[in-house]
Amino acid sequence: MxxxxxxxxxxxxxxxxxxxxxxxxxxxxxxxxxxxxxxxxxxxxxxxxxxxxxxxxxxxxxxxxxxxxxxxxxxxxxxxxxxxxxxxSEQWEMPARPPRRRGVPGVLSPRMALVLREAASGIPLTQVADRLGIPRSVVSSRLSEAYRVLGVSDLPRDERRAAAVRVAEARGLFETRHEVDAA
Structure with missing residues (x-):
């Protein structure tokens, strides 16, 4: 095999x-x-x-x-x-998306922030889903939406998560892992 x-x-x-x-x-x-x-x-x-x-x-x-x-x-x-x-192709770029009718641009929903926080360690999506008790398909769609909102969806797949976490932390959209652990 x-x-x-x-x-x-x-x-x-x-x-x-x-x-x-x-x-x-x-x-x-x-x-x-x-x-x-x-x-x-x-x-x-x-x-x-x-x-x-x-x-x-x-x-x-x-x-x-x-x-x-x-x-x-x-x-x-x-x-x-x-x-x-x-x-x-690695050169594929996200096409322009029609304007959204709901949500606020540049702001993560609570579910997107939770999924991104769990995925920040780089564990497989199936493990993130197990930890959160939600289907893997929901995890992937929330991550994809978070990547789009944070403006990192055009980055290569292996760089997206880390870039999204950096952007979210820089914008104060969620606490860093050590701040969560200390609370």
């Missing part, structure tokens, strides 16, 4: 890079698909019709649940008018 791999060369060259957290990879791909869909102003139903699948399949992909069959990824990319290599 071989380890899961990322598409493209490894950071040090010489073949594909091994990816350690499958859940986080699926969540990242789902986040990218959701961002591309939102940029087009499409619902999951509309994307599903363009891709030849149900909105439930699209929702599952966006939540990073289960596995992502290659044919589903290809169909979604074709519907979005982009290649799989564009979507999976």
């Amino acid at each position: 071989t380890a899961p791999v990322l598409v493209g060369p490894s950071p040090v060259g010489g073949g594909p890079a091994v990816f350690q957290d499958r859940d986080e990879l699926l969540a990242d791909v789902g986040d990218r698909i959701r961002a591309e869909r939102h940029a087009r102003g499409w619902s999951q139903t509309v994307l599903g019709k363009h891709a030849g699948m149900t909105y439930k399949v699209v929702a599952t992909i966006e939540l990073g649940k289960g596995t992502l069959p290659l044919l589903h990824l290809a169909a979604v990319c074709e519907a979005l008018g982009m290649s799989m290599s564009e979507l999976l």
